[in-house]
Amino acid sequence: MTEVPAGRPLTVLLLAGQREGRVDPLAEATGVTLKAMVPVAGCPMLLHALTTLAKTPTVGRIVVSINAGSGIESLPEVAALIRDGRLDIRDARPNLVDSVFFALEGQEFPVLITTADNVLLTPATVREIDGAARARGADVAVALARREDVLAAHPDGQRRFYRFGCGYYSNCNSYWIGARSALAPAELFRTGGQFVKHPSRVIGALGVAGLFELVRFRFGLGTLEQGCARLSKRFGLDIRPVVVSDGATAIDVDAERSLKVAEEVIARRRAATDETASRRAPAAA
Template structure:
């Protein structure tokens, strides 16, 4: 079966880890790199890669990972590389430089996601792309509502961004219209987990970040209002892409989240296996 024509969306999967700083989860799983840790019977990075490869909106794919990781030896990766659709590039010492290096010679728009976003789906990728294009975004940030995350699994996430119109979780996926819109990447030079380390907002945005932190802590303003303030700060149109599938917000960082993700994957596989039987009974 041939793939539908792509919209030309490039996807970058960030799979690297800091040199000289062993990853606790990778160590616990007995692998050198977190992206190669087994999740539901296959290497972590293969889960988002499969979703990306199956999405009709996606053209080319780039994976950024430490040189010598061995990712290229996996049959699924080798097959996509042989087709010319996938490029594997060596990650740099920090997140921002890894992104800039990986997208140096690709076409935009680019969707940036991470290897531990194992519950990403082709449908979610299309939702992000649709929301970004419909909103005329320079940058789109994928989010999921608290109620949808917990519906996917009651232990899906512990922390959420609070706004006046609800609580949301980050889905580790960012849509970038053009190379000139990469300025917000500086927010992630020291890491992007603002729920765990809110002082990073202040460091990235200065005094404006202090006010954003107060609004965040007390749930002042809606999500749309927050995005408009950030848009004004960066002189870019930043829009939220709120996904219908809350499972996308469940990333794998430790044993608890691994068990949660594997439970969701198992439920999906069971549902998919049951579908042909239901159709045959009709």
């Protein structure tokens, strides 16, 4: 169990790197080099997550792991965060896990690790994940969303879900780590993660135990809490699920379909914000 000192800010690692030599189809289709720079609703993908993190009161330092020479420091929003001492940029390594360890050298924990394509992340959800993980004394917390909440956010929001005895869930690409010693489960992602798309990676990461996890997963045996309890035993850490309220958190931008979905959700949110502002305007006057 991790005991985080009260009031300690949350560090956030934003993973925005891309494998060298790989051409991302979405980046290519929109005329940019890196997926993190793909325009989403009028601005680079990366800026959606950065803006959210900068607006979250409990977030202290932000670390961006991205390919060398990305040029993101020339973006005004990025330059402002650097001047304020809130943002570090670290060169991504060839492997996802190595990128995580390199980016977190010298950083203070707890840390929330998330991805640049998580454009629908909100300050409320960041605080929800952080608050739940601290309250439960977790070493590691994994954010997930219920299928019904994801589909309520957008009917085409996600097509793949993890099946458990208690329901269907989608990964939100957000992981809370309480202390540096709790980084061991990061090795699960050395082969790339995306276990719904590539179930064999579970076996590669967990050995024989992974085979049993695949059987449980295939037949929906056991609850979400029970699955995390087994992982906790495997790694000797307290690994907890955090089921977030906002199903849109599970909608990441990885193709033209999900890009369109994300932009529709963003447009709906902006319209709701404008409507709220217009209702308050007469009272303020």
